[in-house]
Amino acid sequence: KNEVEQSPQNLTAQEGEFITINCSYSVGISALHWLQQHPGGGIVSLFMLSSGKKKHGRLIATINIQEKHSSLHITASHPRDSAVYICAVSRTSGSRLTFGEGTQLTVNP
Amino acid sequence: NAGVTQTPKFRILKIGQSMTLQCTQDMNHNYMYWYRQDPGMGLKLIYYSVGAGITDKGEVPNGYNVSRSTTEDFPLRLELAAPSQTSVYFCASSYPRTDGNTIYFGEGSWLTVV
Numbered sequence: 001k002n003e004v005e006q007s008p009q010n011l012t013a014q015e016g017e018f019i020t021i022n023c024s025y026s027v028g029i030s031a032l033h034w035l036q037q038h039p040g041g042g043i044v045s046l047f048m049l050s051s052g053k054k055k056h057g058r059l060i061a062t063i064n065i066q067e068k069h070s071s072l073h074i075t076a077s078h079p080r081d082s083a084v085y086i087c088a089v090s091r092t093s094g095s096r097l098t099f100g101e102g103t104q105l106t107v108n109p
Numbered sequence: 110n111a112g113v114t115q116t117p118k119f120r121i122l123k124i125g126q127s128m129t130l131q132c133t134q135d136m137n138h139n140y141m142y143w144y145r146q147d148p149g150m151g152l153k154l155i156y157y158s159v160g161a162g163i164t165d166k167g168e169v170p171n172g173y174n175v176s177r178s179t180t181e182d183f184p185l186r187l188e189l190a191a192p193s194q195t196s197v198y199f200c201a202s203s204y205p206r207t208d209g210n211t212i213y214f215g216e217g218s219w220l221t222v223v
Contacts (some may be wrong), residue, residue, distance in 0.1 A: 002151075033211075041217035
């Protein structure tokens with residue numbers, strides 16, 4: 001069993017829908033990261049969080065440390081949100097990350 | 110401020126050839142990493158470095174070597190390329206903070222071994 005599990009693996013939505021991607025992990029962590037990978041490969045860090053909730057534009061990330069679970073929400077989804085979303089955890093500050101396998105999101109117009 | 114720069118972006122190698130993927134960052138980050146990403150799979154750590162002169166193996170180090178002579182540069186060497194090394198390679202860097210650290214990725218290097 002992977003230390004970081006994401007669901008769903010694939011997600012197709014219509015423009016404007018509210019989207020949720022889930023991440024569960026099985027180890028103690030110091031931080032959890034949400035990353036975005038666009039077609040063509042570039043990877044961008046969206047959020048790093050160790051507790052609570054963070055918001056950036058239409059993106060919201062939450063984490064429940066007790067339940068070892070995080071969610072990434074996208075409000076009012078748009079075709080340009082189509083990408084692979086990756087959850088990753090670090091066990092100690094500055095340490096290497098363990099990655100989930102990613103969620104392929106496709107938003108249709 | 111260029112961030113993390115890796116070269117080349119694309120390369121085709123013949124079995125048994127060797128090559129070096131270059132990675133440089135201009136953010137004065139201590140931590141640097143090399144990952145590979147196979148189709149449909151998550152990123153796997155090949156090697157990492159916590160500072161100049163210090164390197165360590167990740168999950169999938171076989172067939173690779175690294176060096177870290179400066180803070181800025183972290184090249185990845187492939188010796189005797191094999192088809193199993195066909196993958197997309199990402200270099201990344203980060204700076205450790207007590208509240209965690211944001212990680213920055215290069216654009217990726219697509220390598221095909223034939």
